[in-house]
Amino acid sequence: MEHGGILYFKFIPFLNKLPGQVGNAVLVSLVLLILFFLGFRSIKKKGDDVIPDKKFTLANFMELLVEGCVKLIEDNMGKVGMSFLYIMGSLIIFILFNNLSGLVPGFAPATSNYNTTLALALTVFFLYQFYGFKVHGFKYLKHFTGPFLWLAPLMIPIEIIGHLARPMSLSLRLFGNMMGDHLVLAIFFMLAPLVVPLPIMFLGIFVSVVQTLVFVLLTMAYFSGAIEHEGEEEEGAHEAVEVAA
Numbered sequence: 286m287e288h289g290g291i292l293y294f295k296f297i298p299f300l301n302k303l304p305g306q307v308g309n310a311v312l313v314s315l316v317l318l319i320l321f322f323l324g325f326r327s328i329k330k331k332g333d334d335v336i337p338d339k340k341f342t343l344a345n346f347m348e349l350l351v352e353g354c355v356k357l358i359e360d361n362m363g364k365v366g367m368s369f370l371y372i373m374g375s376l377i378i379f380i381l382f383n384n385l386s387g388l389v390p391g392f393a394p395a396t397s398n399y400n401t402t403l404a405l406a407l408t409v410f411f412l413y414q415f416y417g418f419k420v421h422g423f424k425y426l427k428h429f430t431g432p433f434l435w436l437a438p439l440m441i442p443i444e445i446i447g448h449l450a451r452p453m454s455l456s457l458r459l460f461g462n463m464m465g466d467h468l469v470l471a472i473f474f475m476l477a478p479l480v481v482p483l484p485i486m487f488l489g490i491f492v493s494v495v496q497t498l499v500f501v502l503l504t505m506a507y508f509s510g511a512i513e514h515e516g517e518e519e520e521g522a523h524e525a526v527e528v529a530a
Contacts, residue, residue, distance in 0.1 A: 292393055306398035310379075313386050313395070317378060321347060350378070357498075361505045369508060372412065377501050380405070380459070384493035387467040388486060390474075396496075397464040399456060406455035409504045410448075417511030425511070451507060459500050466492045 294300040294308035303311065324347030354374045358366040366373065380396060387394030395401040417425040431440035466489055473485050 292391055294393075306393060306395040306401050309386065309393045310383060310395035310401060313383050313392070314379070317382055324348075354378070357501070358505070361502060362509055365509075365512065366505065369416075373501060373505065376405070376409075376504060377497060380500055381493065381497040384463055384497060385490065387463065388470065388489045388493070394463060394467060396459055397467050399460045402456040402460040402463075403452065405459070405500070406452035409455065409507065410452045413504075413507045413511040414448075416508065420512045428511070451503075455500060455503060459496055462492060462496050 292309070294303070294312040297308075297312065300308045300311055320343065324343045327342065327344035328348070351374070354377050355367075355370065357377070358370060358373050362369070383394050383396045383401075386392040387397060417428070421427075429441050429444040430437040431444075470485055470489050
């Protein structure tokens, strides 16, 4: 989906030669990198002082964001999930801020383009398959055969179809919801440019957060299913995953 109007990335050398969704994704990523760098410097200056600032600062915002990611991962994957903090955290931050960028005039949200959401979904698909084989070896294939060997001829085609459908489901859900949400917002903005409907803006924020959670929670479920150890203690499983990760 191409966006008309003035887009910020078109004024930046090198970025202006990229397609809309790619240029906006790179711009949002650059903004996030700058914010995290400034936030890291602020936290580093505090040293061992763990008391948060009295007023809301960039460092406080970054700490809340990271703590939120860590809590979400631990609550849904347990201690094992911390081995995938960089993967899950990157997905949360990239998807969330790209979703929210669509609420700011001058941005063309990358997540409202199917190429971006499909790339994210395929990345998740290949990563959880990779870690499944890395943790279990060829025993990972038992996930496809079912609990009994005599069920394998029936279960293998079903499991293969189910796994192949996951990238399509992840990508289409995120793309459809974000494209529809930002399209509705754009229509309301054109109808009432001087009085942008606040309820629609709040709805856009809500949809952006929910769709981020849906994508990431499903990703966590896929990773958990790929690395689970049947009949093993959680601590032993955690050690195996840490070695693989």
